Amino acid sequence: MSSPKLFAPGPIDVSPETYAAMSRTMIGHRGKDFEALYASLRPGLQEIVGTTRPVFLSTSSAWGVMEGALRNLVREKVLCLCCGAFSDKWFSVAKSLGYQADKVQVEWGQAIDPELVRAKLEEGGFDTVTFIHSETSTGVLNDLEGVAKVVKSFPDTLLIVDTVSSLSTVPVKFDELGIDVMIAGVQKALALPPGLAVFAVSEAAMARAAATSNRGYYFDFLEFAKNDEANNTPSTPAISTLFGLQYILSKIAEEGLENRFARHARTNAMIHAWGAKHGFEIFAQPGHQSQALTCFTTPEDFDLPGFIKALKEKHGFLINGGYGKIKGLTFRISNMGNETEATMQELIDAMDEVLAG
Ligand SMILES: Cc1ncc(COP(=O)(O)O)c(C=O)c1O
Structure with missing residues (x-):
């Protein structure tokens, strides 16, 4: 049975070419072939992350490294910047690990105001901050630079940034902005099957990790750094996915990162225009809307389940009906990954046809 094409915000559609790249003959991870594969990924990953630091590969979903980053960095007290399902959950995860956790909470659909962060940090005592760049549940793109x-400006406070649904759709600039840990999963804009996360760690964060006990093994940043020096990973990685990543990075190099950002801006604008034409309001506050996906408010008289079902059954396209406490009240359409104006137009034509009844 063929599955619908995914226009949901992750996992997203994986191209036949990517699957083909992933189906190469398996290699062992403690040999020269693997070291060459690992080394070949570094420049492309460094470019999309905006760093000269290593970019580590974790065979886990993003949450593994999100939790791991807390275990490596938090001494006592962490501040979580909360504006949607994933950022709110990070606060619960921090508490579940036994840390003192506090939060800046804004209403879902709003972006985090940097001045609220300053006011909270001025209360003192925070050694770590968690922050989500693109809050996939609401479609908000937060002000990473701000x-x-x-x-x-708080020298002993480290910043962990989740770029799960923003990496490779907009610039991240890890080094320039002084980010301490940046994490992304490959099932979003990198258009790979789930199961792999990429992350970078600043020198300051590495020093903090070295001075932190109970880091565990699987997500120990020092293990990743030690193995990276030998072009390797601490434990057996998802090698097929790395073959796929090698292919995707070659496609990004071919397209050019700036062109990739521009393509995401254009395909995202097409969905905004489609929504405006039909009177669907964007859930995220103006000026802070993700370029990777769009979250629309569901009008009261709109049969969202019927719309999603017809789109899937008649046209073979899957969009997503909202997440967390706004499930049903919103719906989300992704333009991440390999989508072009032509493929987004196919979706738009299909959605128009369903709306026309
Ligand atoms: C912004 C954001 N953070 C974290 C996650 C969790 O990622 P994973 O399911 O790969 O652990 C997601 C998943 O959708 C996400 O969108």
Whole structure:
């Protein structure tokens, strides 16, 4: 049975070419072939992350490294910047690990105001901050530059940034902004099957990790750094996915990162225009809307389940009906990954046809 094409905000559609790249003959991870594969990924990953630091590969979903980053960095007290399902959950995860956790909470659909972050940090005692760049549940793109600037003005406070649904759709600039840990899963804009996360760690964060006990093994940043020096990973990685990543990075190099950002801006604008034409309001506050996905408010008289079902059954396209406490009240359409104006137009034509009845 063929599955619908995914226009949901992750996992997203994986191209046949990517699957083909992933189906190469298996290699062992403690040999020269693997070291060459690992080394070949570094420049492309460094470019999309905006760093000269290593970019580590974790065979886990993003949450593994999100939790791991807390275990490596938090001494006592963490501040979580909360504006949607994933950022709110990070606060619960921090508490579940036994840390003192506090939060800046804004209404879902709003972006984090850097000045709220400053006011909270001025209360003192926070050694770590968690922050989500693109809050996939609400479609908000937060002000990474503004928040990073504020956190950097508190010298002993480290900034962990989730770029799960923003990496490779907009610039991240890890080094320039002084981010301490940046994490993304490959099932979003990198258009790979789930199961792999990529992350970078600043020198300051590495020093903090070295001075932190109970880091565990699987997500120990020092293990990743030690193995990276030998072009390797601490434990057996998802090698097929790395073959796929090698292919995707070659496609990004071919397209050019700036062109990739521009393509995401254009395909995202097409969905905004489609929504405006039909009177669907964007859930995220103006000026802070993700370029990777769009979250629309569901009008009261709109049969959202019927719309999603017809789109899937008649046209073979899957969009997503909202997440967390706004499930049903919103719906989300992704333009991440390999989508072009032509493929987004196919979706738009299909959605128009369903709406026309
Ligand atoms: C912004 C954001 N953070 C974290 C996650 C969790 O990622 P994973 O399911 O790969 O652990 C997601 C998943 O959708 C996400 O969108």
